[in-house]
Amino acid sequence: MILIALLVISILVALILAFIGDWRYAPEVNIGGSLLTFIVSLVLALQVYREGGSIAGSTYFFVDYLNISLVVLTTLVSTTTAIFSRRYMRVEREHGRVGHWRMRFYHAMFQLFIFAMLIALVTNNFGVLWISMELATLATVLLVSLYRTPTAIEAAWKYFILCGVGIAQALFGTVLLYFAAERVLGAGGNALLWTNLSRVSGELDPTVMRLAFVFLMVGYGTKAGLVPLHNWLPDAHSEGPTPVSAVLSGLLLNIALYALIRCKALVDASLATGFAGNIMMGFGLLSLLTASFSMLRQKDIKRLFAYSSIEHMGIATFAFGLGGPIATFGGVLHMIVHSLAKSATFFSVGHAAQMHGTQEISRIRGLIRGNPAVGWGMFLGVMALAGMPPFGIFTSEFLILTATMKDAPLLAPLLLLGLTVAFAALFRKVQPMVTGLIPPWQKPLAAANIPVFIHLALVLILGIYLPGFLANWFHLAVEILK
Amino acid sequence: MTNTLAAQINSLLAALILLTAFALLAQRKIIALVHIFAWQGFFLALSTAVIGFASGEHHLYISSFLTLGMKVILLPYILYKLVHKLKIHRDIESVVNIPTTMLLGIALVVFSYHLTAPIRELSNLMTRSTLAIALATVMLGLLMMVTRRHAVTQILGFLAMENGLFFAATSATYGMPMVVELGVALDLLIAAFIFGIFFFHINTTFDSLDVDQMAKLKETD
Numbered sequence: 001m002i003l004i005a006l007l008v009i010s011i012l013v014a015l016i017l018a019f020i021g022d023w024r025y026a027p028e029v030n031i032g033g034s035l036l037t038f039i040v041s042l043v044l045a046l047q048v049y050r051e052g053g054s055i056a057g058s059t060y061f062f063v064d065y066l067n068i069s070l071v072v073l074t075t076l077v078s079t080t081t082a083i084f085s086r087r088y089m090r091v092e093r094e095h096g097r098v099g100h101w102r103m104r105f106y107h108a109m110f111q112l113f114i115f116a117m118l119i120a121l122v123t124n125n126f127g128v129l130w131i132s133m134e135l136a137t138l139a140t141v142l143l144v145s146l147y148r149t150p151t152a153i154e155a156a157w158k159y160f161i162l163c164g165v166g167i168a169q170a171l172f173g174t175v176l177l178y179f180a181a182e183r184v185l186g187a188g189g190n191a192l193l194w195t196n197l198s199r200v201s202g203e204l205d206p207t208v209m210r211l212a213f214v215f216l217m218v219g220y221g222t223k224a225g226l227v228p229l230h231n232w233l234p235d236a237h238s239e240g241p242t243p244v245s246a247v248l249s250g251l252l253l254n255i256a257l258y259a260l261i262r263c264k265a266l267v268d269a270s271l272a273t274g275f276a277g278n279i280m281m282g283f284g285l286l287s288l289l290t291a292s293f294s295m296l297r298q299k300d301i302k303r304l305f306a307y308s309s310i311e312h313m314g315i316a317t318f319a320f321g322l323g324g325p326i327a328t329f330g331g332v333l334h335m336i337v338h339s340l341a342k343s344a345t346f347f348s349v350g351h352a353a354q355m356h357g358t359q360e361i362s363r364i365r366g367l368i369r370g371n372p373a374v375g376w377g378m379f380l381g382v383m384a385l386a387g388m389p390p391f392g393i394f395t396s397e398f399l400i401l402t403a404t405m406k407d408a409p410l411l412a413p414l415l416l417l418g419l420t421v422a423f424a425a426l427f428r429k430v431q432p433m434v435t436g437l438i439p440p441w442q443k444p445l446a447a448a449n450i451p452v453f454i455h456l457a458l459v460l461i462l463g464i465y466l467p468g469f470l471a472n473w474f475h476l477a478v479e480i481l482k
Numbered sequence: 483m484t485n486t487l488a489a490q491i492n493s494l495l496a497a498l499i500l501l502t503a504f505a506l507l508a509q510r511k512i513i514a515l516v517h518i519f520a521w522q523g524f525f526l527a528l529s530t531a532v533i534g535f536a537s538g539e540h541h542l543y544i545s546s547f548l549t550l551g552m553k554v555i556l557l558p559y560i561l562y563k564l565v566h567k568l569k570i571h572r573d574i575e576s577v578v579n580i581p582t583t584m585l586l587g588i589a590l591v592v593f594s595y596h597l598t599a600p601i602r603e604l605s606n607l608m609t610r611s612t613l614a615i616a617l618a619t620v621m622l623g624l625l626m627m628v629t630r631r632h633a634v635t636q637i638l639g640f641l642a643m644e645n646g647l648f649f650a651a652t653s654a655t656y657g658m659p660m661v662v663e664l665g666v667a668l669d670l671l672i673a674a675f676i677f678g679i680f681f682f683h684i685n686t687t688f689d690s691l692d693v694d695q696m697a698k699l700k701e702t703d
Contacts, residue, residue: 060661127662134669141676150687154696157680161636164673165624168643171666172620172650179601179654192659207600235699 014111021104027086034082038075065477080451085243087448113139144240155235162232170219176212201269209270223256227287238302242350249309250343280321287314288418295425312338319400330399337392344455345381351447366438377452386423392462488536489608495529496612503622523553594618613653619646633691
């Protein structure tokens, strides 16, 4: 069973790394394990494509066009992050910021985190989805505080407490969902299965579903970092080691959004009104605007990109809230290209911070002269994030904007305002960092450039030319959400 | 035991759970808070067992035992040990304005009743009237986490919320599917492990468990 293999590999690698995590070749084991899950997920994707539609792996797991896309993305980004982390963590180890035990802990938790996200994606059960979301959070809490500095501990505590509170709301929402489902499907584990629920979603009681969605929105919205539930995110994403920032921003936010859009599909069918969509549009727009204005006054480079993640999650949430084939297509595409571009940017940012020994924007200068690959990687990554053509984010934002002008023209100016401010903020902060002369405190560094350029190439390809089968694929994924 | 009697016993236990939730909100001694939390878990386990007996849903016995083991014995024991090891068992938290917090708590209970009213209409379970109390317990736990500044107290608020969620599941649907309940218990166990580590980290880094000292990460202009 390929699906089971996918899950077993990552948990096995996690176990192995718990023992050998500080061995000389542990990073290679980490890369190998991630690469293996990536290959398995490709095989699985091929199978989905060939058999057309969804594969049920017993009652508990299932794959369809939507979640397999995210599974492939997750395993790909985890592989490239593992490659990046090899060089990055070696430098941190040499500088004495982490010791023997923490290296073991870091490697094991990294794989456990991937495992939890994969379960969240392929599970058929809304209850298990919640459990694995929580597991993914718990696995990363102590990674955020890995350096044990006062700020790191503060960030991790905030992350733990605020996400704990948030996700508790989602559990209450799940209880209500089960209450509504039980009346249609009968008691027992089957009433929380997506494959059953999507079949009978029209019969679920609208009053209960409306209440359930409010709780689910608050719960998973907290995890997706939507304003005003985002307070933990800039801290958690900026204080941990950079590979962790890359996967938190690039992957975990997507999973939370994925949970939310699955719930929305059920609520929409039950209510037959725009209730869920309107709430999501509100949250999305607020996140976009708040985050883009906050970006203007950031002094820490990782916080800047953490806010940029809130901004992009806001755009995607807005798109899914707007609904309709074009916006939803744009939303799915946006999740994927943002994930690739953001993790690529974090890789460059991590190296830049190591070269300068600080995360302060004002002390990072002359990157392109100092290390052309890192400098250009960061510059291109930021251009992609800012939505410049020909990168993929331009395509997805363009689609979303077009759909907005058609379906909700009054909101289009607000969307444009957010995008423009975010662009201005990113450009203003990043341009002095990459250009100019090399400052005396900059140190040379052997950087891991391959992951950055793999991601940027993919974002570019998705922007210039979306292959026919892939476009078709995304359309089928969008069908599921209708 | 007839169903009406069971429903009455359950209502009584629900009232006791709500009472402990308010007691958590008002209590300032750390060690007393751990005791109250254990009592809340005990009432919860008892209520689950009563519902299981009266409704004939025997899987609720397992949930009841799980609650008894986790929330009455294991978690309070871990907390008790931690509190002693960190030498904070005599600590009294300075909390401002308990009366206001209590009033806010009462408002939250009323709000919970209002919010769950449509569900009460729909349900025909004998436990339907306690769903509001379950939601109120969740809300009160949340309130406790917001108003308190001590790391241990915040965790107790978090755990009280978890109690409320568990109670909600039993009230609304006679418990979640077994796989979900076991998974949630597992998550709780991992969370307990993590906050245990955290207490030590916070204590060694900041010399106290007052989370107000952690205020470096603010937005600066």
